[in-house]
Amino acid sequence: MTISSDDMIAYVDxxxxxxDFPYNIEDVDQSIREECKEWCMRTNNHHSDFDGLFSTLPPVLGGAEALVRLEAGGYTVYLLSTAPWGNHSSSSDKRRWVENNLPNLPIKRLIxxxxxxxxxxxxxxxxxxxxxxxxFGDFEGQRWLHFGSEEFPDWESVLTELGC
Ligand SMILES: [Mg+2]
Structure with missing residues (x-):
C-alpha cells in the first residue's frame, strides 16, 4: 500500500x-442575546441562523495550541466547518474568526x-x-474522532491519542 499525502491531513471542526458555540440560547453573547431570542421567537428559527451570531463567539481554551501541536506532529491541518445555510453572514463571520483567532494557521485552510x-x-x-x-469515519482508512465524547473529552485526550 502506498502512503499518500491524504494520510496526514487532519480536518478540525x-x-x-x-x-465556544452557545448550544443553549441562554449562552448567546449578552450583546445580542435579547435581540436574538426575540428574533427566534418571532421567526421560529434556531439561534444559529441569527445574523452576526458567529462574529461574537470566543475560542475554546487550548484550541489554537492544539493545532500547532498537530502541525508539529506532522499533520496538515484544515478547518472543516459548516456555515448554516439560513445565516448568510455565517460564512464571512467564520472566515473572519479564523483570521482573528488563529493567526498562525496558514491562509486558505478553511473549508x-x-x-x-x-x-x-x-x-x-x-x-x-x-x-x-x-x-467521514465510515469510509475505509478514515477516522472520525468524536470530540467531547467519553473517549475524547478534550484536546489533551485527542493529542495523546495522536501522539502529538
Ligand atoms: Mg461542531
Missing part, C-alpha cells in the same frame, strides 16, 4: 471544538461544507455526527 464526508484525509475531529462527520 470549528463549533464546539475550536469555537466550509455541508458534506464533510466528501473530503479525503486521515481524520476528522468533530463534536457532532452531523453534516457528514459520521460518514
Amino acid at each position: 470549528m463549533d464546539g471544538v475550536l469555537v 466550509l461544507s455541508h458534506r464533510k464526508d466528501l473530503n479525503r484525509g486521515a481524520l476528522l475531529i468533530d463534536d457532532r455526527p452531523n453534516n457528514g462527520a459520521k460518514e
